[in-house]
Amino acid sequence: MSKDLMSKEITYIIWRVGLVGNKQCQVGWQKSEGLLDTCTDGKSLHGISESWSYLHIPNFSERDVGIYMYEMPFAGGIHTCNVSVSITVPPSISSWLELRDNNSMVAVCAAEGGKPAADVTWRHAENESAVVTQWRSGGLFSVESRLKLPEGPTNATCVIKHPYWEAEKTLVPRHRKGLLDTVVCLLIVVSILMVLTALLFFIYKKLIMLRNYLITDRSAAKPEPVIHKPEIEGVEEVEPYASYVQRVNSIYNS
Known part of the structure; x- marks a missing residue:
């Protein structure tokens, strides 16, 4: 004490x-x-x-x-x-672009795992309304804002405010690099497989042609077989002759 x-x-x-x-x-x-x-x-x-x-x-x-x-x-x-x-936890922030099935573009801004919940807004997005979603997990808050972009170029910027930071954070949504890298890698792999398939098919056709050529060449070079008749010494070949049998009449000879 x-x-x-x-x-x-x-x-x-x-x-x-x-x-x-x-x-x-x-x-x-x-x-x-x-x-x-x-x-x-x-x-x-x-x-x-x-x-x-x-x-x-x-x-x-x-x-x-x-x-x-x-x-x-x-x-x-x-x-x-x-x-x-109280507990103040800075969120993890990110922003990206998503292409929908109807070719429309959506800008997404997210502030995840913060406490308290971050304030997410958009700058330079006149006449455009965003859909904000918020959820809580393990005592931390996540906020996601989705903004449908008009056709043509846009300069929408995501603005995120949180008590942990002295100044606000600004993000410009971009196409996700990871997704683009995945698509590029898939295209490269598919291209390589197509080239290998074409090369293997070409080699296979060449082997078939070479095989057929060798078979044809061997057939042309093979001599005709000669058949020899056996010869027997002392026996001359004679022409066939007619033979007859004479009957003797014993009555007239007696």
Whole structure:
């Protein structure tokens, strides 16, 4: 315990905490009772002295948002103050163009994951109304504004305001680079496949032509087969002759 706390001039140091949801608790020190903690969520009093002290809030989150009232008496008076504690998270901003099926162009501006919600408007978009959508996720807010652009050139600019920034942010919607890169890559891949297919088909046709040429060439170069008749030694080839059989009549010869 700090020796300053033992000073007779200080009777107590206390933080009265009013959290979201009407939860009330106290963290501090009292001369008669010592340390005081009814919050029981890790908050603690640090750096205690006659001139200053601070309340430590570990793992600050949305549940710690609220009004913190500080009170400390000293010689000749009492010091009090009220502190409004909130969470301010800058959003992630982006803007792009979308082409619809009817060839109309829509400009989109988004501020995502901020707290509080960002203010999204359009500049230089006369007579054009935007459709604004807002949603909340995990305690953070996202805002998206869609503006239908007229035909022809336009200079619409998205303007985003948020308490985290001292000045407003301006974005000019462009065609999404990632989408264009994907389309270009697909076109390149398709072109390469078409070239390879044509090359393979050309090689296949050449191989077929070469095969047919080799078959034809072999057929023309092949000699006609010669049939040899066997020859028998000592036997001359003779002309066929007629033969007859003579009948002998035994009556006349007797």
